[in-house]
Amino acid sequence: MARVEVNRSGEMEVFADVVEQGGFSAAARARRMTPSAVSKLIARLESRLGARLVNRSTRRFQLTPEGSAFYDSVKRILADIDEAERSAFSGExxxxxxxxxxxxxxxxxxxxxxxxxxxxxxxxxxxxxxxxxxxxxxxxxxxxxxxxxxxxxxxxxxxxxxxxxxxxxxxxxxxxxxxxxxxxxxxxxxxxxxxxxxxxxxxxxxxxxxxxxxxxxxxxxxxxxxxxxxxxxxxxxxxxxxxxxxxxxxxxxxxxxxxxxxxxxxxxxxxxxxxxxxxxxxxxxxxxxxxxxxxxxxxxxxxxx
The missing domain is CATH 3.40.190.290 (D-Maltodextrin-Binding Protein; domain 2)
Structure with a gap:
């Protein structure tokens, strides 16, 4: 069976947007995606991690404790990626x-x-x-x-x-x-x-x-x-x-x-x-x-x- 490639940094960016925009719809608008596509991406991420990251409801968006810890890690990782790219470009x-x-x-x-x-x-x-x-x-x-x-x-x-x-x-x-x-x-x-x-x-x-x-x-x-x-x-x-x-x-x-x-x-x-x-x-x-x-x-x- 062929291995499914996962764009982990892309998933992290979408998840960070969901947190920072306060929900799936707002994140979808910011990233020019459909809300269903954002929701499915987060669901796949949760399935792979084996942990619920977001408590979903029609009126309220709330991170779980696991989601909050994951978000902190995601922000550090994305910052490190940005820094690595800037450093490689800047040379000395x-x-x-x-x-x-x-x-x-x-x-x-x-x-x-x-x-x-x-x-x-x-x-x-x-x-x-x-x-x-x-x-x-x-x-x-x-x-x-x-x-x-x-x-x-x-x-x-x-x-x-x-x-x-x-x-x-x-x-x-x-x-x-x-x-x-x-x-x-x-x-x-x-x-x-x-x-x-x-x-x-x-x-x-x-x-x-x-x-x-x-x-x-x-x-x-x-x-x-x-x-x-x-x-x-x-x-x-x-x-x-x-x-x-x-x-x-x-x-x-x-x-x-x-x-x-x-x-x-x-x-x-x-x-x-x-x-x-x-x-x-x-x-x-x-x-x-x-x-x-x-x-x-x-x-x-x-x-x-």
Whole structure:
């Protein structure tokens, strides 16, 4: 029996139109098809998938949960097809959408002021920016580039270093006036230490107490009554007087200069620096032109210190 060829991308386009136009008749008009032809196409699609995508009635159009999930996937696939065609046509000119995942601190303090210049330099590139401090799986999340802080784990990913920044313990003057200024590690027992709500590679504050060698500081747990999912949230909590926070220097220099935050325990600072990297999937094949353009731009303009 001859195999029936299925135009999957064509089916996806019709299904997307049905969803976006709000029904079969409207989609049929938009695509210059008959409503019965659109209905039969969706029925064939449902039969092949083994799932109902649309609940049909004379008065109401409604996606099923399976249809909603399928629509999200369809939009990503169609966007990727469009991007692949544009990229093939453009040659070495950066064209298409870049999916960028970044920590909130880097996104707010470094990336945001640069986006306008990047878009002006590459007018045919679009950016999808997601902010989270949690390490993600680039392939699973369909991400082109991720900016991350801290030591890198061994993996198949490639990294471009974006500099290093000192780490500082800070608090709002009002908090210190109320609870006192800590001088040594034992003093921290009386203070609210703002920490992250997820496990980090170094899960605590490295501190030198004058007895341990400088290269082997003690790790004091960042435990307290408040935890947050990203460094930018911790910064705002510290400014609001919720407690002590250990933050990257580039995120709080303006706050220190303006008097919103004050450094403490500087004698206990072991002098460690947190590295930032732009990581991407690049081993075993060429890096897309649009991705390489972003990596080069960040390496030139997006460094931390």
């Amino acid at each position: 000119r950066p064209v298409g959408r870049i999916r960028l995942n970044t920590s909130a601190s880097y996104g707010n303090h470094v990336l945001a002021p640069l986006v306008g210049a990047f878009l002006a330099r590459y007018p045919d590139v679009q950016l999808d920016i997601a902010q989270t401090d949690v390490v993600i799986d680039l392939l699973a999340e369909r991400t082109d580039v991720a900016v991350r802080a801290g030591p890198l784990k061994s993996s198949s990913l490639v990294a471009r270093k974006l500099g290093e920044t000192p780490m500082l313990i800070v608090a709002a003057p009002a908090y210190l006036a109320r609870f006192g200024t800590p001088k040594t590690a034992p003093d921290l027992a009386r203070h609210n230490r703002l920490g992250f709500s997820y496990t980090r590679l170094v899960d605590g504050w490295p501190l030198s107490d004058g007895m341990a060698p400088p290269d082997a500081p003690q790790i004091v747990p960042a435990i307290g009554r408040v935890q947050a999912s990203d460094g930018e949230a911790l910064r705002h909590l510290a400014i609001g007087g919720a407690g002590l926070a250990r933050l990257a220097a580039f995120t709080i220099r303006d706050d220190i200069a303006a008097g919103r935050l004050q450094t403490v325990m500087e004698d206990c600072n072991p002098g460690d620096r947190e590295a930032f990297h732009a990581i991407y999937v690049g081993q075993g094949g060429p890096v897309p032109t649009r991705v390489r353009a972003l990596l080069d731009f960040l390496a030139e303009h997006g460094r931390v210190s």
